Every structure is written in structure tokens, then in C-alpha cells.
Amino acid sequence: MDNIAGKKSALTWATRLTVFALVVIWLIPTTGLLVSSFRDRDQISATGWWLSPFSVEQGLRGRTTIEGVIKEGDTYISRGSLFDDEEILKSVGDTRPPISAFGTTGRDPGKYPSGELADIGKGNKLVVNADGTYEFFSSKAPGSTGQRVYVIASMPPDFSFENYITVLTADKMDVAFINTLTVTIPTTIIPILMAAFAAYALAWMDFKGRGLLLGAVVAALVVPLQLALVPALQLHNAVGIGQSFLGIWLAHSAFGQPLAVYLLRNYMIGLPKDIIESARVDGATDFQVFVRIVLPLSFPALASFAIFQFLWTWNDLLVAKVFLPSADEAKVMTVKIADDLLGSRGGDWGILATAAFVSIAVPLLVFFTLQRYLVRGLLSGSVK
Amino acid sequence: MSPLVQGIVTIALGVGGSIAYFYLSNLFLDKVLFPARGENISRNINRANTIRPWLFLGPTALLLAIYLFYPVVGSFVRSLYNRDGDLFIGFDNYTTFFASDGFQTAFMNNALWALVVPALSTFLGLVIAQLTDQLKWGNIAKSIIFMPMAISFVGASLIWKFVYANDPDIGLINAIRGSFGLESMDPLQVPFWNNLFLMVILIWVQTGFAMVILSAALRGIPDETIEAAIIDGANPFQVFFKIQIPQITTTIVVVWTTITILVLKVFDIVYAMTGGNFDTQILPSYMMQFMFRDDGRATAIAVVIMLIVSPVMIQNVRQARREMR
Numbered sequence: 001m002d003n004i005a006g007k008k009s010a011l012t013w014a015t016r017l018t019v020f021a022l023v024v025i026w027l028i029p030t031t032g033l034l035v036s037s038f039r040d041r042d043q044i045s046a047t048g049w050w051l052s053p054f055s056v057e058q059g060l061r062g063r064t065t066i067e068g069v070i071k072e073g074d075t076y077i078s079r080g081s082l083f084d085d086e087e088i089l090k091s092v093g094d095t096r097p098p099i100s101a102f103g104t105t106g107r108d109p110g111k112y113p114s115g116e117l118a119d120i121g122k123g124n125k126l127v128v129n130a131d132g133t134y135e136f137f138s139s140k141a142p143g144s145t146g147q148r149v150y151v152i153a154s155m156p157p158d159f160s161f162e163n164y165i166t167v168l169t170a171d172k173m174d175v176a177f178i179n180t181l182t183v184t185i186p187t188t189i190i191p192i193l194m195a196a197f198a199a200y201a202l203a204w205m206d207f208k209g210r211g212l213l214l215g216a217v218v219a220a221l222v223v224p225l226q227l228a229l230v231p232a233l234q235l236h237n238a239v240g241i242g243q244s245f246l247g248i249w250l251a252h253s254a255f256g257q258p259l260a261v262y263l264l265r266n267y268m269i270g271l272p273k274d275i276i277e278s279a280r281v282d283g284a285t286d287f288q289v290f291v292r293i294v295l296p297l298s299f300p301a302l303a304s305f306a307i308f309q310f311l312w313t314w315n316d317l318l319v320a321k322v323f324l325p326s327a328d329e330a331k332v333m334t335v336k337i338a339d340d341l342l343g344s345r346g347g348d349w350g351i352l353a354t355a356a357f358v359s360i361a362v363p364l365l366v367f368f369t370l371q372r373y374l375v376r377g378l379l380s381g382s383v384k
Numbered sequence: 385m386s387p388l389v390q391g392i393v394t395i396a397l398g399v400g401g402s403i404a405y406f407y408l409s410n411l412f413l414d415k416v417l418f419p420a421r422g423e424n425i426s427r428n429i430n431r432a433n434t435i436r437p438w439l440f441l442g443p444t445a446l447l448l449a450i451y452l453f454y455p456v457v458g459s460f461v462r463s464l465y466n467r468d469g470d471l472f473i474g475f476d477n478y479t480t481f482f483a484s485d486g487f488q489t490a491f492m493n494n495a496l497w498a499l500v501v502p503a504l505s506t507f508l509g510l511v512i513a514q515l516t517d518q519l520k521w522g523n524i525a526k527s528i529i530f531m532p533m534a535i536s537f538v539g540a541s542l543i544w545k546f547v548y549a550n551d552p553d554i555g556l557i558n559a560i561r562g563s564f565g566l567e568s569m570d571p572l573q574v575p576f577w578n579n580l581f582l583m584v585i586l587i588w589v590q591t592g593f594a595m596v597i598l599s600a601a602l603r604g605i606p607d608e609t610i611e612a613a614i615i616d617g618a619n620p621f622q623v624f625f626k627i628q629i630p631q632i633t634t635t636i637v638v639v640w641t642t643i644t645i646l647v648l649k650v651f652d653i654v655y656a657m658t659g660g661n662f663d664t665q666i667l668p669s670y671m672m673q674f675m676f677r678d679d680g681r682a683t684a685i686a687v688v689i690m691l692i693v694s695p696v697m698i699q700n701v702r703q704a705r706r707e708m709r
Contacts (some may be wrong), residue, residue: 019522200440227686257454258452261444
């Protein structure tokens with residue numbers, strides 16, 4: 001028995017470790033995005049997000065001062081601190097990061113270690129110390145500007161909401177956010193009501209062609225959306241809706257119907273028959289049965305579908321690209337990110353990460369608070 | 385009027401309109417058209433009850449007809465016309481496609497997607513479902529693996545840019561390569577493998593879906609069968625492969641086909657990650673290249689996608705009708 005028990009515990013540990021490893025693998029990409037969205041943009045391109053808690057070796061540039069130059073023999077000597085230089089002050093703010101190296105060309109900004117007296121050519125010598133103070137020995141009298149100096153400073157980690165402020169104010173992302181809401185909320189609420197009535201008819205009313213209609217709904221579940229795009233848009237153009245919010249509301253409401261009817265019908269058919277029959281015997285009309293009995297009892301299924309539809313419309317790119325105008329004023333977040341940010345600002349990782357996080361924050365919130373209903377919906381939708 | 389205000393008005397109109405439609409149409413049917421009184425009372429009630437289902441189904445049926453069934457025909461007809469839609473060219477759009485390299489690449493890539501993504505998602509989902517069911521913190525693990533389901537494909541693509549980026553200070557893969565002293569490269573430009581790297585994103589999203597459903601199926605297996613096997617001396621692997629899996633094959637097939645259908649429709653990942661360059665095009669994203677430029681060709685691709693999906697559709701409809709009886 002000892003043997004079996006020992007084996008079992010080894011297996012348990014293997015299980016734990018495997019699951020833990022999988023969870024980590026699943027989390028890493030999203031963590032990268034989240035961390036990057038709070039980082040300073042220069043730091044993002046300087047080190048990977050996994051090094052973000054550590055200070056970053058960052059290049060800065062400034063100039064030596066031209067004031068208070070002393071002449072000793074043939075050399076002009078200027079002394080001062082780089083942290084008094086406006087250009088450098090702008091990038092470091094209140095921090096006084098230690099300087100590890102310096103140089104005089106942008107090509108090789110860290111040519112000399114700090115503290116070393118470097119011969120920088122043309123009879124000029126320069127030394128920059130770790131605390132930012134420097135001495136510059138020149139053979140010529142200073143001109144209108146000082147000597148260009150590049151330094152490598154190790155900047156402390158810089159986390160802020162700056163990217164969020166940029167994204168939400170400057171990039172029309174606020175418009176896109178509101179547009180996404182404008183598309184999502186009506187198309188989550190309106191289809192439910194229609195589908196609920198249809199599902200009730202398919203579940204509890206007896207009429208010719210019911211089987212056929214149910215088959216049609218199941219078939220419609222699988223029809224690729226791609227097929228609908230061109231004809232539906234042509235239709236919209238023909239009746240004068242064109243590419244507009246009204247158009248996308250109609251389209252999304254329609255595309256949501258098959259799943260809604262299917263989910264709700266499966267749920268409603270499972271409701272206790274006695275209640276419905278006895279209400280009918282008592283003289284309730286179908287409309288009353290539906291509104292007073294079936295609808296309240298179907299709340300879990302309604303909630304499940306609402307979550308599905310919300311996530312699907314919020315995250316949709318295809319329908320929005322086709323049914324909404326391509327003007328900036330009408331772009332939803334997914335289109336904005338895919339077409340504008342990924343294209344033209346492909347290199348601005350801070351903005352990209354932040355924009356992406358803004359767009360996934362709401363669905364994630366919905367997901368974590370209403371996961372129960374989502375799972376229930378999934379199970380009733382695909383497993384019978 | 386700002387879109388948001390418009391939206392709120394729409395919600396009010398839509399919800400109010402729906403309720404009004406259902407309420408008033410029923411009222412009209414019962415009180416005006418076929419009133420349940422007078423000499424024809426029983427005939428009237430019967431007639432009203434024949435019509436009522438169609439009042440309930442009306443809006444849904446209309447939307448389905450306009451947006452899902454008419455387009456099947458509409459797209460097919462449109463695909464027989466040229467770019468501007470004024471010249472009937474028969475199957476020329478299709479024959480041009482079948483001969484073109486772009487279409488062949490997209491088709492082959494799509495086939496690869498349809499094989500790899502469902503297989504790996506289902507397999508990983510099954511393994512994770514089985515493993516997490518035995519752990520105390522299994523539910524938290526499940527939540528995390530399920531989480532990408534909530535994220536848009538565009539968002540997921542962006543998230544994975546931070547893994548694939550061709551810069552050791554941004555992309556995790558190149559950072560790891562760098563630590564082994566290897567030079568940076570762009571994973572999305574490596575022929576053939578770039579397709580697999582893109583598939584990883586969809587697998588990352590879909591595994592949670594497979595896991596949730598398969599985990600429920602695994603829990604539905606009667607305990608006796610498992611206990612009996614253990615008493616007979618089966619090891620955990622034998623229990624898993626010989627007792628548990630055979631009992632949930634139907635669910636596995638459902639999950640597999642559901643993901644396959646999804647794979648055939650998703651264009652967002654390719655669109656956002658490579659734009660179809662470097663031989664990563666798939667049919668849905670290939671179609672978007674023609675959308676707004678050449679509707680004839682765009683619809684031809686849509687019809688091809690539809691044809692690929694149709695066996696599953698027929699199977700589903702059959703299954704549903706069997707369950708009805």
C-alpha cells in the first residue's frame with residue numbers, strides 16, 4: 001500500500017506543477033500588456049516588461065554650460081552639473097539618476113565610463129561624474145552653445161497613468177469607446193426580447209412548420225457571417241440606411257438571433273409543464289403566460305445570452321468594419337486599434353498596450369463578475 | 385445628435401417598440417380580428433391560436449430571413465457577376481480564384497488552421513479539465529485559462545505582439561533567444577511556422593471554451609465506472625483514456641466541430657498580426673481584401689467558406705431534428 005500511496009503523491013505533485021505551469025503560460029501575455037500599459041514609453045523600448053521593476057539604463061542628452069567659463073592658460077574650463085541642463089531636466093524631472101557612462105556622439109552615447117577624463121578630439125577633454133557634475137576643457141572660447149553630451153543614466157522604474165490619459169484624450173479613443181458602447185448596448189438588449197418571444201413559440205406553442213423553423217434556426221447558427229456582408233450592405237444602401245449605427249444595430253440584432261433563440265428555447269422547454277398548463281387552464285392567454293411565468297423563470301438563460309451577445313458585439317471587428325462608416329467619428333475600439341494604432345503607430349508600444357487594455361477591460365469585468373451565467377450558457381448551448 | 389443619445393433613443397424605441405408590437409398585435413388578434421365572444425367563439429379562438437405563433441415569431445423570422453437566409457442566395461448570385469455587378473460572368477470568379485496562388489495559399493492555410501486549432505484546443509482543454517478537477521485551487525486555474533474568451537481577437541493579437549515582437553526589449557521570444565546569444569528575428573516572417581504562431585493565439589483563446597465544456601462532461605460521468613476500474617487495478621492513465629474519454633466522445637466531437645466552425649470564420653487575428661502577408665493569408669481575411677473593392681470576388685470566397693461549413697450545418701440540423709422527436 002505504501003507504494004501506491006507514494007505513487008499517488010508523486011502524481012498529485014506532477015498535476016499541481018503542470019496546472020501551475022499552464023496557468024503561468026496563459027497569464028504571461030496578458031500580464032505583459034497590463035504592465036506595459038503603465039510604463040513610460042521610453043522605458044518600454046529600453047527594456048522588456050519583465051524587467052520593469054528594475055531601473056532602466058536610458059540614454060539622455062544635454063549640453064555643457066557656456067556661462068562662467070574660466071580661462072587657465074590656453075584652455076577654457078567650464079564646470080557644472082548636467083542636472084542643471086534644461087534638456088536633461090525635462091527627461092529626469094526630480095530624480096537624480098546615477099550616470100554610468102557618457103559620450104559626445106549619438107552613435108556611441110556610452111563610450112566612456114563616468115569619472116574618466118576623456119579625450120574627445122580637437123584638443124577637447126571632458127569628464128562626467130556619476131552624480132552628474134562635469135568638467136569640460138576646451139582649446140577654444142565657447143560659442144553660442146555648449147558641448148553636446150550624451151549620458152547613460154540608470155533611471156528608476158517609471159509607472160504612471162500617463163498612457164491612459166494620452167489614449168483617452170488625445171487619440172479619439174474616447175470617441176471610439178463611446179461608439180463601442182453605442183453599438184453594444186442596444187444590440188445586447190433588443191434582440192433578447194424578440195428572441196424570447198420566438199423561443200417561447202418554438203417551445204410551447206403548437207403549430208405547423210415548427211420543426212422546420214427550428215431546423216432553420218440551427219442551420220443559421222452555422223451560416224458564416226461573411227456570406228451576409230455584401231448582400232446585407234447592398235440592402236442597407238438600397239433602403240437608404242447605408243453604413244450607419246442604425247445599420248449595425250439591425251445587423252447585430254439579426255446575427256444574434258439564432259444563438260438567442262436556440263439557447264432560450266432549450267431552456268424554456270425544460271420549464272415545468274404543469275405550471276404553464278395550469279395557467280392556461282385558468283384562462284391565461286399565451287401572452288400572459290409568457291410575460292408572467294416564462295420570462296421571469298428564464299432569467300438565467302436570458303442573462304447567459306446577454307453576456308454572450310455583449311462580449312460578441314463588444315469584441316467584434318468584422319461587422320463593425322463593414323456596417324459602420326470608416327470615418328473617425330464612427331470607429332469602434334476594435335477597428336480603431338486594428339486599423340489606426342497597429343498601422344500608423346505600430347512602434348508606440350505604450351499607446352498600443354494601453355489602448356488594447358482599455359478595450360478589453362470592460363469585457364474582462366463582465367467576464368469575472370458574471371462568469372457563472374457564461375458557463376451555464378455555454379453548457380446549455382453546446383452540450384445536450 | 386450624438387451617437388450615444390441616438391443609442392439611448394434606439395434602446396427605448398427598440399424595447400418599447402418590441403413590447404408594444406407583441407402586446408398590441410396580440411390585443412388586436414384577440415379583441416378585434418377574432419374576438420373570443422359572439423356566435424363564432426370557438427372558431428375564432430382556434431383561428432387566433434393558429435396565427436399567434438407567427439406573431440411571436442414574426443420579428444425573429446424577418447431578421448433571420450433578411451440577414452441570414454436571403455444572403456445565402458444573394459451572395460451566390462452576386463458571386464456570378466463581375467466587380468461592378470453589371471456583367472454576368474458565370475463561374476469566372478471561382479475559376480480565377482482556383483488558379484490563383486493567393487487563393488491556394490489561403491485555402492491550404494485555412495485547412496491547416498481547421499486541423500491544428502480544434503485538435504490542440506480540444507486536447508489541451510481536455511487535459512486541463514482533467515487535471516484541474518483534482519485540485520483545490522482548480523477553479524481559479526480554470527477561471528484564468530477561460531479568461532481569454534472575454535478578450536477580442538484584436539486585443540488577443542495585440543497581447544501576443546508583446547510575445548512575438550521583433551525586438552528583444554519588447555518580445556518575449558526574442559528576449560529568450562537573446563539570452564541564448566541568438567540574434568533577433570521576426571517569428572511572423574518565418575515561412576510556414578508563422579501560421580502556427582498565429583494559430584497559437586486562437587488556441588490560447590479557445591482552450592478555455594473546450595475546458596469548460598469537457599470539464600462538465602467529465603463530471604457527468606457516473607462515479608461507479610471509475611471506482612470499478614480503480615478497484616480492478618487500473619492506473620490513472622488507464623482510467624482517463626479507457627474509461628473517461630470513451631464516455632465523453634460525443635461532447636468531444638461537439639467541442640471539436642464548434643471550434644472548427646469558429647476557425648473558418650475568424651479573420652481578425654491574421655488581419656491584425658500580419659495583414660495576410662508572409663503567406664499567412666486565410667480565406668476569411670482573404671475575403672476582406674476584396675470587400676468594398678470587388679464584391680464579386682468577395683462573395684465568391686464567402687460561398688466557398690459556406691460550402692466548407694455546410695456538412696457540419698447539415699449534421700447539426702439532423703441532430704436537432706432527432707432530438708425534437
